[in-house]
Amino acid sequence: MADLSSLTALSGASLWINNLVDGTSGMAVKAKHSIFSGSSHFQKIEVFDTYAYGRILMLAGTLMFTERDEFIYHEMMSHPALSRHPNPKSVCIIGGGDGGVLREVLKHPTIEKVVVVDIDDMVKQTIETYFHHLATGFSDKRAEVVIKDGVDFFLACKDTFDIIIVDSYDPGGPVQSLETEDFFSQVASHVAPEGCAVFQSDSPILRPGFVRSIHGLVKPHFAAMAPYICSIPSFPAGTCSFILAAHSNDFFSACNSKATTTIAPLCKYYTEAIHTAAFVLPRYLQQIYPV
Amino acid sequence: MADLSSLTALSGASLWINNLVDGTSGMAVKAKHSIFSGSSHFQKIEVFDTYAYGRILMLAGTLMFTERDEFIYHEMMSHPALSRHPNPKSVCIIGGGDGGVLREVLKHPTIEKVVVVDIDDMVKQTIETYFHHLATGFSDKRAEVVIKDGVDFFLACKDTFDIIIVDSYDPGGPVQSLETEDFFSQVASHVAPEGCAVFQSDSPILRPGFVRSIHGLVKPHFAAMAPYICSIPSFPAGTCSFILAAHSNDFFSACNSKATTTIAPLCKYYTEAIHTAAFVLPRYLQQIYPV
Numbered sequence: 001m002a003d004l005s006s007l008t009a010l011s012g013a014s015l016w017i018n019n020l021v022d023g024t025s026g027m028a029v030k031a032k033h034s035i036f037s038g039s040s041h042f043q044k045i046e047v048f049d050t051y052a053y054g055r056i057l058m059l060a061g062t063l064m065f066t067e068r069d070e071f072i073y074h075e076m077m078s079h080p081a082l083s084r085h086p087n088p089k090s091v092c093i094i095g096g097g098d099g100g101v102l103r104e105v106l107k108h109p110t111i112e113k114v115v116v117v118d119i120d121d122m123v124k125q126t127i128e129t130y131f132h133h134l135a136t137g138f139s140d141k142r143a144e145v146v147i148k149d150g151v152d153f154f155l156a157c158k159d160t161f162d163i164i165i166v167d168s169y170d171p172g173g174p175v176q177s178l179e180t181e182d183f184f185s186q187v188a189s190h191v192a193p194e195g196c197a198v199f200q201s202d203s204p205i206l207r208p209g210f211v212r213s214i215h216g217l218v219k220p221h222f223a224a225m226a227p228y229i230c231s232i233p234s235f236p237a238g239t240c241s242f243i244l245a246a247h248s249n250d251f252f253s254a255c256n257s258k259a260t261t262t263i264a265p266l267c268k269y270y271t272e273a274i275h276t277a278a279f280v281l282p283r284y285l286q287q288i289y290p291v
Numbered sequence: 292m293a294d295l296s297s298l299t300a301l302s303g304a305s306l307w308i309n310n311l312v313d314g315t316s317g318m319a320v321k322a323k324h325s326i327f328s329g330s331s332h333f334q335k336i337e338v339f340d341t342y343a344y345g346r347i348l349m350l351a352g353t354l355m356f357t358e359r360d361e362f363i364y365h366e367m368m369s370h371p372a373l374s375r376h377p378n379p380k381s382v383c384i385i386g387g388g389d390g391g392v393l394r395e396v397l398k399h400p401t402i403e404k405v406v407v408v409d410i411d412d413m414v415k416q417t418i419e420t421y422f423h424h425l426a427t428g429f430s431d432k433r434a435e436v437v438i439k440d441g442v443d444f445f446l447a448c449k450d451t452f453d454i455i456i457v458d459s460y461d462p463g464g465p466v467q468s469l470e471t472e473d474f475f476s477q478v479a480s481h482v483a484p485e486g487c488a489v490f491q492s493d494s495p496i497l498r499p500g501f502v503r504s505i506h507g508l509v510k511p512h513f514a515a516m517a518p519y520i521c522s523i524p525s526f527p528a529g530t531c532s533f534i535l536a537a538h539s540n541d542f543f544s545a546c547n548s549k550a551t552t553t554i555a556p557l558c559k560y561y562t563e564a565i566h567t568a569a570f571v572l573p574r575y576l577q578q579i580y581p582v
Binding site: 018020021022023024025026027028029030050051052053071072205230231232233235237238239264267268269270271273274276277280282283284286 | 309311312313314315316317318319320321341342343344362363496521522523524526528529530555558559560561562564565567568571573574575577
């Protein structure tokens with residue numbers, strides 16, 4: 001790979017990626033050079049090498065993750081659910097074509113089957129080519145990848161899963177069907193009675209209305225639910241929110257301490273204490289969730 | 292005040308503030324216009340109005356705080372210490388010329404005296420003119436402002452304080468004397484036997500070396516200490532770290548629950564649960580602190 005950074009420097013230009021929200025604020029990252037640029041049927045896909053965050057993936061012009069801090073998002077999307085479930089064997093990941101959640105889920109020794117559903121095959125191909133540390137799970141015997149729209153997948157699927165993880169892209173992203181009432185109903189009906197689902201619900205600071213709408217879409221279908229958060233440097237405004245939802249009222253009082261003890265040493269963000277702390281929201285973020 | 296934003300729009304230019312770390316990443320904020328620009332004996336002082344974060348204060352070209360999220364920093368700099376102390380009456384704030392910590396400290400009904408020490412009188416003047424909600428404490432009868440270097444202040448000071456809060460600006464900022472061994476020794480000797488001190492220690496993600504050096508400067512002078520963190524959207528990489536240190540080993544096992552119950556309802560970030568959660572660090576941040 002040619003090192004274009006020195007050429008850029010010679011020419012006097014510099015390459016900046018501004019990942020903005022509403023056009024008025026966001027993160028600025030200086031790139032060394034572009035590594036890949038392509039277009040799938042659904043979206044523009046770009047990979048850049050940056051000084052501060054290593055390689056980054058952009059979909060439809062929006063920063064998806066960075067090499068430096070992706071572990072935070074992927075650990076926190078996976079382990080809170082997997083460490084509460086008493087014996088998770090089957091997991092379905094919707095929109096997990098980047099492999100990050102798959103990699104984390106496969107750390108749990110009880111797992112027998114993980115189905116990754118993503119509408120865009122080219123995301124997976126890009127990961128396999130440019131982000132090897134994210135692609136490790138794809139070759140695992142327990143993993144199956146289905147290239148399909150999430151709603152279509154569930155309509156044709158007769159199995160239930162112990163855990164469903166909805167790793168959706170972003171509000172207004174390419175898979176609009178994942179923001180409908182129908183989709184949330186489908187997720188709930190494919191979660192086993194003892195199981196749970198996790199939904200990423202974006203920045204509670206910048207998009208409280210979106211968080212509330214996801215909360216409202218989840219609520220009718222589950223007996224118990226709780227929001228939690230984590231801090232990701234490259235995420236808009238630095239805080240990402242999730243919703244964990246279960247069919248059983250007892251789900252949240254359980255704790256599979258064996259899973260936590262096994263998994264925490266394999267993580268860089270998640271620990272047993274972080275699990276509890278993640279469900280503690282600052283007052284101004286508590287207030288965006290309906291009582 | 293003239294609305295320059297429309298003029299800027301007409302001319303086709305736009306005003307962006309890029310608050311960078313090491314020149315390779317940081318926050319980008321679009322400004323409506325400049326409100327104030329001046330130079331004190333120590334530093335350039337600027338106030339801008341921005342779309343996403345309201346008014347912001349910049350010192351020496353670095354973003355200090357924004358109107359929208361300053362409450363997080365100022366609450367978390369103050370209440371963890373004040374809520375642990377059994378009966379805090381006297382507080383000294385070093386570098387508190389922006390009034391934010393003073394405002395929070397004065398919420399505690401036990402407080403009888405707060406001494407704010409800042410080297411730069413023009414910071415206080417700028418706050419009084421452009422940030423009224425931060426300046427409220429300056430007219431309180433319990434508050435006293437001393438315009439002086441922190442080390443010089445302690446050399447001449449014979450009192451001790453129940454709590455000393457070191458609200459230093461930033462590494463490499465205008466008050467280099469606050470990063471010396473001598474200063475930390477002075478702080479410790481001015482904290483009463485039952486008391487504590489709080490030190491802001493910057494971004495643990497971007498400046499782990501600086502965090503370690505502050506930790507190393509605090510440690511020899513106190514019997515017990517613990518780092519804690521909070522999430523601030525406009526802070527570099529989104530996470531700010533602090534060190535709470537006490538002369539008594541028992542300090543951290545105490546909890547003044549009356550103070551927490553009184554103060555939490557007056558806060559937007561701080562709650563009793565947040566107090567505990569703030570001391571829980573993700574594994575990758577735990578690892579930067581010496582064992």
